Amino acid sequence: MALNVIDLFNLNEKVAVITGGGGELCGAMATALGSVGAKVAILDLNREKAEKTAVEIGQAGGNAIAMDCNVLNTDELEACHELVCNKWGTVDLLIPGAGGNDPRGTTDQEFLMLQDKLPDQMQGFFDLDLAGFRHVFDLNFLGTFLTIKIFSKSMVEQGKGAIVNISSMSALTPLTKVAAYSAAKAAVSNFTQWLAVHFAHTGVRVNALAPGFFMTEQLRFLHVNQETGELSERARKVIAHTPLGRYGKPEDLLGAVIWLLSDASKFVTGVVVPIDGGFSSYTI
Secondary structure: OOOOHHHHOOOOOOEEEEEOOOOHHHHHHHHHHHHOOOEEEEEEOOHHHHHHHHHHHHHOOOEEEEEEOOOOOHHHHHHHHHHHHHHHOOOOEEEEOOOOOOHHHOOOOOOOOOOOOOOOOOOOHHHOOHHHHHHHHHHHHHHHHHHHHHHHHHHHHHOOEEEEEEOOHHHHOOOOOOHHHHHHHHHHHHHHHHHHHHOOOOOEEEEEEEEOOEOOHHHHHHHEOOOOOOEOHHHHHHHHOOOOOOOEOHHHHHHHHHHHHOHHHOOOOOOEEEEOOOHHHOOO
8 A cells, every 4th residue: 555645744633732822933833733634722821812823723714722821830731731631532742832031041241251340231140130040941941841741641641642842953052142041942952852762652752843043023122123124243143154044934843843743753752853044053
């Protein structure tokens, strides 16, 4: 019997859960999953944004529900898990996508210059705020860990499923300034590999994406002059270091997401796939 390659990518009627689904990148993933027939549960701290994504999926003929959820609150995660299982019976696919950065865990300079005294308004390494650093780590790593801990129960019980974590190319090569974010995403990558081995005999695969620089609303505010539309100095460095010569777009993630969640990657587990325009491969 000839192999039907298209069937390998079939996610029709699969139940997918995605946290951070009201954001630009995870919202695009949720919409893509809905467009290929998956039933999508969209969890976000901002219920309004989650609802907007769910409505867009519904208007396109898909099946989606929206829930507000703090991924650091186990009671809320448990309640969402129960709601999804009551509605659709199980969970097949999981993207713990909630994450983000905090300026309190970020330095204003790339290099520490001991001979220079930073202006009062600038933040150096020794000024990093413990609460801010911890918030970044908790949101990106613990939020991923707790989401998987609760939602993977259904997957393990049924003996199959796929999880795609959201790491960052900053986990592969730490970016300057974003100390907390780089460390947290490195933890996500490491945990992805650990859990892939731990779940290897359960039928549940665990992989991750490592997006590079994507021109989301948050990054646009930091990398583009709001008055002139010109790229900042840091943004020009990003483009110069990206062989494909541009920022990523949300749709650039979708092929890899479908691949990693589907049977097309059924012998793939424990990998962190860079989606970065070649950023992590380039040197000079």
